[in-house]
Amino acid sequence: MNRPITSRMHGMLDYPAGVLLIAAPWLFGFSDADDAAVAVPITIGLVVLLQSLITDYELSIANVLPLRAHLGLDVLAGLVLALSPFVLGFSDEGANAWVPHVVAGLALIGSGLMTQRHRETSREARGARQRPA
Numbered sequence: 001m002n003r004p005i006t007s008r009m010h011g012m013l014d015y016p017a018g019v020l021l022i023a024a025p026w027l028f029g030f031s032d033a034d035d036a037a038v039a040v041p042i043t044i045g046l047v048v049l050l051q052s053l054i055t056d057y058e059l060s061i062a063n064v065l066p067l068r069a070h071l072g073l074d075v076l077a078g079l080v081l082a083l084s085p086f087v088l089g090f091s092d093e094g095a096n097a098w099v100p101h102v103v104a105g106l107a108l109i110g111s112g113l114m115t116q117r118h119r120e121t122s123r124e125a126r127g128a129r130q131r132p133a
Helices: 007-027 035-054 067-087 095-114 123-130
Strands: none
Touching: 007 035, 007 067, 007 095, 035 067, 035 095, 067 095
């Protein structure tokens, strides 16, 4: 199956997505909602940022976590995020509390499923570009 998102594009999306998730309670006006409504996107945003730093893809600082595992964790985190308003009971807090969770969760699931499961560039090519001339 041909997947439209390359590993490099996925990495370029991961960092802003993690920051957006951490800031979501204040950006979308639910920072005074149920504690779980605030904690879930912040926690998942931190996980997204941390796993991005150690994933074996072009925009990480350490190639520790295989890309396939990263993508699987994205899908799992997306499921947790999308289902959290209903499982943790804050779906009655108003649309500005639960809608961002569901939308961001579905986006994480989609990006995990639509990203190629291999690096766009090899690690050797990355090292060759960084060597001084």
